[in-house]
Amino acid sequence: MAEKKINLTLNVWRQQAGQEGAFETYQAENIDTNASFLEMLDVVNENLTCAGKEPIAFEHDCREGICGSCGALVAGKTHGSHDRSTLCQLHMRSFEDGDELTIEPFRADAFPVIKDLIVDRSALDQIVSSGGYVSVKTGSAPEASTIPIEKNFADAAMDAAACIGCGACVAACPNGSAMLFTSAKVSQFALLPQGAPERASRVKEMVETMDRLGFGNCSNEYECAVACPKGIDVKHIARLNREFIASRTRKKK
Amino acid sequence: MKNTRFLLSSIGQKLLLATSGTIMFLLFLVPHMGGNVLFLFGKDIFNSYAHHLHKLVPIVIGIEVLMLVSISVHMIMAARTTWANRKAASSRHSQKGSKERSLAARLMPWSGIMIFAFIVIHLANFKFYEKSKTMLDGHEVYDVYGMVLSRFQGDLWYVGVYLFFMVAVGLHLSHALQSALQTYGVYVPRTGSKIKAASMWIATGMASTFAIIPIIAYLN
Amino acid sequence: MVELNANIPEGPMAEKWTRHKFGVKLVNPSNKRKYKVLVVGTGLAGASAAATMAELGYQVESFTYSDTPRRAHSIAAQGGINAAKNYPNDGDSTHRLFYDTVKGGDYRSREANVHRLAEVSNQIIDHCVAQGIPFAREYGGNLANRSFGGAQVSRTFYARGQTGQQLLLGAYGALQKEISKGSVKMHTRCELIDVVTIDGRARGIITRNLVSGEIERHVGDAVVLATGGYGNVFYLSTNAMNCNASAAWRACKKGALFANPCFTQIHPTCIPVHGDYQSKLTLMSESLRNDGRIWVPKKKSDSRPASEIPEDERDYYLERKYPSFGNLVPRDLASRNAKEICDAGYGVGPTGDAVYLDFSEAIGRLGRDAIEARYGNLFEMYNRITDDNPYETPMMIYPAVHYTMGGLWVDYNLMTTVPGLYAIGEANFSDHGANRLGASALMQGLADGYFVLPNTVNNYLADLERDSVDVSHPAFVKAEQTASAKLDKLLAIKGTRTVDDFHRELGLLMWNECGMARSEAGLKKALEELPKLRDAFWSDVNVPGSGDDLNQALEKANRVADFLEFAEFMLRDALDRAESCGGHFRLESQTEEGEALRDDEAFAYVSAWEFKGVGEEPVLHKEPLVFEEVPLSQRSYK
Ligand SMILES: Cc1cc2nc3c(=O)[nH]c(=O)nc-3n(C[C@H](O)[C@H](O)[C@H](O)COP(=O)(O)OP(=O)(O)OC[C@H]3O[C@@H](n4cnc5c(N)ncnc54)[C@H](O)[C@@H]3O)c2cc1C
């Protein structure tokens, strides 16, 4: 944990709701390389506040890479690195003294900017709303051990379920597509017996909602998977495609 | 109604794109390439192939209609998706892609347009072109071989344009083939994928094979 | 005068809940939609309660300050969730889970509530499996279990290291389902800033829209607070940054009693603080203590790197002091010992506030691969944060605030002392006594939300007389005015110190005087300093920007203002409770060997504090605790 201090120049996107935004330049001085990226922004904000300026608005909560709140495009990369980490897990030792960083919100048509680095990702909730669950009423569940599930399938479902809903996939996709996000949910339930009854309607509804909300299409370029802090794989997109095709035939039964 | 909704959904459009592309690939590019290879075996064999092809007129017309439908569907769907994609990501500023994003993928709409332009030029040059006759096994047949030869001979500029278009075909296919599989739900891994490699090799092989004719014809 | 009636049902312990469910009044299905329940919080407790009550037919409105319900702090829980399934056939039962929880809570919880918790624990697992939560499985396809601190059976269900996330996403899915049906109205980025009572009953809430800054009024027939714990009063904790005490505190100011505020849990294995810029602390799973050995140098302020300190100059102090449990003593003991040894000058690392957790012996014995298989992801996480490689150098750890057992006082129905106001999840006090066992918070949050509250809220609603109260009622107008006046005041100060600066100072004060060890003198000193800090805040805080758009500094200031008031309850409670129990260690109450000494004669009660005004001394009400099933005994881990 060697201690080292660095200085950085930040070009930060500043924007008020409903107004045009622009980049502004700030100096981040004397930053401990053991600090996290968000802690660096905290320091900058404390200084801005003391100088009578408005601090940079950015979203964060858990600061340990699980809640999916944080995220910004740093030097052109979502979450600042393509290293399976969220912005809150990125540490300043990844940067060099004198670096100049451009910091921007996660951009996509479906993610309007609310303020500075904060965007509205509620479209992702709407996708889930349209079928990303098993419709089981509390109290109606059978004894948990009734249905054994092959370990491979449970593990694969967990791989898909690890999504934190941060939206980096959408921001990284050249088409602003939410396929990786949607496919992770569809996949999780397609792999488990509990998901079977609603399998066809789930995928149909979720894709329809995704389309309606202004996300782009998948052109299989896989930028999403490079950006995903949780390593969600594009095999789920392939599965989503299969599920979607199968939903046509399944329904007719 | 249900079907239109299915087909015009994001995934539906991609399925149409992949299907029309695959039809063009399997029923047009592959046989066409096969035919072209015969060029290497000399005038008689090539002209005989062309002659026999002309005897299969009903089938050829059927395929031509299918091609027309395919390319129309392909272009309409390509335009729709590309348009929606541009719009969905219209607000980008400092975004850089990762190393992952291949040139071929980036250039899909452009390589596609090149292919279309090429097809138009190509048809104008070879299909709707006055052809002279020649003798084959005592019959009078069109001298397709001679036509091709004369078109390329001595015209370096034309050969260059042709080769340029072949690069476009190669690029388009190298992304398209594996991408279509993923669209159909066949998992194409992000890294170390054999399918991706195969797609690249097939595309390169195909574009090179097509490129051989103008080169040989030019050198002839 | 407040009456404390826990409303514990009659009958034998194992039958109370069943009898109670039969005894409560019901609301006819077609009448349910006439009642509106406001649920604040979308963590495990809130999301599960909102979804279930909507399924039952109530009109539900749900609130969270996050941009989506799925980001609630519950998402961060790693370890797992307990249930008495006894799948491993190792002798577990509802009774044993009940027993362990009461004992683990150091006999400061209410038996009847804990028994009910153990009873519904199995239903939670059934339900979560049916929701498609990918719990870990064995090769045969059955659910896997592991053991967790404080229990001798394997009863913990888990989904990799992301159990909280998976359970929350299950509850979130259920909530989204109800939202899409229109039976839940969701308000995101919407923070409760007051509770509205009319004729002594809870009738609504005042919220601030965090995007537009608008103050809004919401009316309902019952209000449920599922707003989590108050660990962030310490500034640094393992809680998410936005966790706060405001909802509970505002409820307290409207008449709800606050129970056992001094019961806070300090987790022993967290990554130490490394600088002033530090914003939060990261928990490292407790399981690390199964193979890691804890030590410090025998020499004070030894600055040599760990590798240069020979074996005989290392003090494995837990193994030395507790030969039978060694490094596996309960959380509170492990934490307290680390603090003591660091305070005595033996700590390591740049700040001196850390001890080593060393795997070299385990790596030597089991091989690096075995250790990697067990803890690989944790080692990677540690490496990411500290840049140190725990395979080569020992980890450095230090205790950190993790969970708060105290909370709003609730009766058996989970209702506070304000009729119609409920508290569930970490926001209430009921089930964990003075110390929570690992993997029990998730269980409690979901028990409250899926199975308890939906079965008790009807008892209240069934008797409710319909009236025509709406948001134009003077009580709403007044509450809104008070709340917005407070925000205006915060914005008007424009002093010289930032909100974080005050929060940090408060945190340090609380950590020093009301943290791992508490003394009468220290608490009294803190009670003198706190009002000064509060005054300084109100005269010198700098909240930039305005109130009519998204203003994170203002949100924070409003929360810190509440912490500054609430902290006083913690100090007073800690001062009143002159015994040591669970997470509460009073220096005056220890055995000759320095172990915690509980005083059941004098303190076998729940302390429920009544707010009397800021700076005024609160009034203590006592709910006596009776132990019928689990005999009182002193814990020993020697
Ligand atoms: C790092 C960590 C690991 C843990 N691991 C485990 C574990 O392995 N097993 C276990 O059992 N427990 C564990 N716990 C404890 C457990 O996670 C929590 O106690 C539990 O999740 C609390 O759930 P909750 O629903 O009560 O509250 P929370 O999840 O904290 O939710 C609170 C909700 O209230 C909302 N809210 C709060 N105030 C307001 C307001 N004023 N206005 C509007 N909305 C508001 C928030 O937006 C949020 O939605 C862990 C805790 C931590 C910190």
Ligand code: HEM
């Ligand atoms: C011989 C002719 C052609 C063949 C064999 C072909 C083949 C394909 C195939 C197989 C795909 C992949 C579909 C998928 O990703 O699932 C594709 C994509 C594409 N094609 Fe073609 N194509 C041809 C001509 C054209 C033409 C003429 C155009 C446009 C003018 C075009 C534009 C595109 C575009 C833009 C895409 C990518 C769309 C996306 O993924 O978003 N193609 N093509």
Ligand code: FES
């Ligand atoms: S703040 Fe939670 S993931 Fe970064």
